[in-house]
Amino acid sequence: MIITYEDIIIKTLTRVLAPFLQLYALYVIAHGHYSPGGGFQGGVILAASFILMVISFGLDTARRRLSEKADIIFLCLGLLIYSGTGALCLALGGNFLDYSQLVKVFPVTVAKARALGILFVETGVGFGVMAVMTSLVYDISTGGLPPERE
Amino acid sequence: MILPLDLILLLFVVITGIAALQIKDLLGATIILGSFSFFMCLIYTEMGAVDVAFTEACVGAGVGTVLFIAAVHKTKRRSKD
Numbered sequence: 001m002i003i004t005y006e007d008i009i010i011k012t013l014t015r016v017l018a019p020f021l022q023l024y025a026l027y028v029i030a031h032g033h034y035s036p037g038g039g040f041q042g043g044v045i046l047a048a049s050f051i052l053m054v055i056s057f058g059l060d061t062a063r064r065r066l067s068e069k070a071d072i073i074f075l076c077l078g079l080l081i082y083s084g085t086g087a088l089c090l091a092l093g094g095n096f097l098d099y100s101q102l103v104k105v106f107p108v109t110v111a112k113a114r115a116l117g118i119l120f121v122e123t124g125v126g127f128g129v130m131a132v133m134t135s136l137v138y139d140i141s142t143g144g145l146p147p148e149r150e
Numbered sequence: 151m152i153l154p155l156d157l158i159l160l161l162f163v164v165i166t167g168i169a170a171l172q173i174k175d176l177l178g179a180t181i182i183l184g185s186f187s188f189f190m191c192l193i194y195t196e197m198g199a200v201d202v203a204f205t206e207a208c209v210g211a212g213v214g215t216v217l218f219i220a221a222v223h224k225t226k227r228r229s230k231d
Contacts, residue, residue, distance in 0.1 A: 034199040044208040
């Protein structure tokens, strides 16, 4: 559906804006436990950089940067990080996502272990949300068909 | 929390909400829905819920508008009713 449209202002702006957008998204994810923001918002901003690429450079260019296969890998990686952190706490003898049990694995204090655990979970959520939002835009702009049958 | 500012923002939210329902051009309705999300985001910020406002600005005014525009592009631009 999205055709390539030659406009130098939009293309240059996207080229300049996309790396800063991704850097800001990583900042939001990494500071999610101190300040407003977190995995969900950071993941959406990270996906917004790819969506910006889709609407300014066309679907094919964005697919070359982040293919649908890589998208699924990111989605599964995010889910694995999230549930792996929870299951690790479960295996160490606590409840699901009971970060204080992480002191048995990492040589830190209990308070530090809680901050570390929530950082892991935020990272997983960020990857997952980024992959889902990007694949939503891919799917809605191709009509849900695979690339060879559009 | 400033009451007059709250009331002004609430008025904008009501106006944009009714306009998004009434307008026949679906692309225009999408853009007005984006501005609705933006005013909701301003209300959340003004009431101190910065985290919710952040989510609303990202999802409601950002990604949601793009998804609606893509859906309008796939279907018809004019609404029947």
